[in-house]
Amino acid sequence: MSTAPSPRVIALDGPSGSGKSTVARGVARALGWRYVDTGATYRAATLAVLRSGADLRDADAVAAIVRRAVIELSVDPDAAGISLDGEDVSTQIRGPEVTGAVSAVSAVPDVRRQLVELQRALIGPGAVVEGRDIGTVVAPDAPVKIFLDATPDVRASRRAGDRDAGVPRAGAAGDVLEAVAADLARRDRLDSSRAASPLQSAVDAVHLDSSALDADQVIERVLDLAREVGLAPAS
Numbered sequence: 679m680s681t682a683p684s685p686r687v688i689a690l691d692g693p694s695g696s697g698k699s700t701v702a703r704g705v706a707r708a709l710g711w712r713y714v715d716t717g718a719t720y721r722a723a724t725l726a727v728l729r730s731g732a733d734l735r736d737a738d739a740v741a742a743i744v745r746r747a748v749i750e751l752s753v754d755p756d757a758a759g760i761s762l763d764g765e766d767v768s769t770q771i772r773g774p775e776v777t778g779a780v781s782a783v784s785a786v787p788d789v790r791r792q793l794v795e796l797q798r799a800l801i802g803p804g805a806v807v808e809g810r811d812i813g814t815v816v817a818p819d820a821p822v823k824i825f826l827d828a829t830p831d832v833r834a835s836r837r838a839g840d841r842d843a844g845v846p847r848a849g850a851a852g853d854v855l856e857a858v859a860a861d862l863a864r865r866d867r868l869d870s871s872r873a874a875s876p877l878q879s880a881v882d883a884v885h886l887d888s889s890a891l892d893a894d895q896v897i898e899r900v901l902d903l904a905r906e907v908g909l910a911p912a913s
Contacts, residue, residue, distance in 0.1 A: 685819055686711070686804030688904060689812035692826035693866055693877065695833025697888045697896060701826065702808035703755040704897040709910055712753035714800045716809035716816065717780075718760045719793045721771035722749045724783040726762055728775060734782045741788035749793075753800055777861070781868040790815075810869055813880030821907045824900060825879035828889040834859035 688711075690702050699715060706713035726747040732739045752759040759768040770776070783789060790811075797816050801807060807816060813823035828836075838858040869877040879885065884903060888896050904910035 685801075685817065685821065686909060687801055687817045687820040688806045688822045688824070688900065688909070689817045689820040689880070689883075690806060690808040690824050690826060690900070691810055691812050691814075691877070691879065691883065692808075692824075693810075693833065693869070694862055695837045696826040696828045697836070697893060698808040698826055700893045701888075701896045701900060702806045703758065704893060705900050705904070706755040706806040708897065708901060709804065709806070709904070711755075712800065712802055712805035713755035713758065714753055714797060714805050714807040715751065715758060715760075716793070716797045716807060716812065718758075718768075718771060719749055719751055719796060720784040720789075721776050721780050722751075722760050722762045722767060723747060723789060723793060724776050724780045725767055725771050727783050728779060734779055737786045737788070740783055740786050741792070744783075744786075744789050744792055749796065751796075751800060753802070753805065755806075781865055785868065810877040813883050814878060818880070822900070822903050822909060823880045823883035824903065825883040825885050826896070827885065827887055829887075830859065830862065832889045833862055837862060 688705060690698050690705075692698050702715070703713050705711075723744045726749075727734065727740050727743050730743045732743055734740065748763050750761045759766060760771065761767060794816055797807065797809075801817065807820075809816065813820060813825070834855055838855045866877070886896060886899060891899075901910050905912060
């Protein structure tokens with residue numbers, strides 16, 4: 679009896695500042711695959727809720743707003759972007775207000791169900807999918823699962839130097855770094871402790887610490903894993 683072919687999916691999970699987005703885009707580009715940034719969909723959903731003025735603590739209202747929102751994500755690794763109700767909100771979703779509220783919105787189980795359905799539809803014929811629950815929820819049958827991490831100080835340094843970090847730029851560099859580190863710790867705590875699809879590594883995921891590696895080195899390691907299961911041609 680024949681067996682179904684393995685899905686053409688690489689699942690890349692990990693916390694903010696671990697390098698997921700850069701690595702996922704690089705791997706997708708190398709393979710000619712789609713790039714699915716699931717975090718952007720949660721941020722767009724959060725922006726919709728914030729614009730509505732709804733109480734973030736009202737899970738039913740939050741879920742209803744997200745249900746009405748039209749969220750469209752570009753899956754081109756060279757032209758990443760997202761729109762909300764026909765408006766390009768690629769910049770707006772990276773602002774501090776969205777960053778501060780996204781963990782609360784993404785913790786609503788019905789929001790997660792809606793967006794996981796969208797994310798799965800975007801995988802198509804092959805995709806590198808990055809987020810926090812890809813290997814455990816979105817694509818649990820992915821033949822390559824990676825949990826990418828880095829030390830807290832490295833993650834904070836990366837995010838502080840990222841123009842999309844979503845933190846105020848006023849004050850000394852040390853103040854910004856401290857603020858980013860505190861925000862990362864807050865998001866780690868919320869994302870890891872939520873009841874619905876918490877941030878965690880799949881049991882069969884390969885752990886990669888990117889602290890002492892540059893993006894190209896991590897991309898090559900992921901491609902090596904893809905080659906081992908026949909998802910990428912031999913180098």
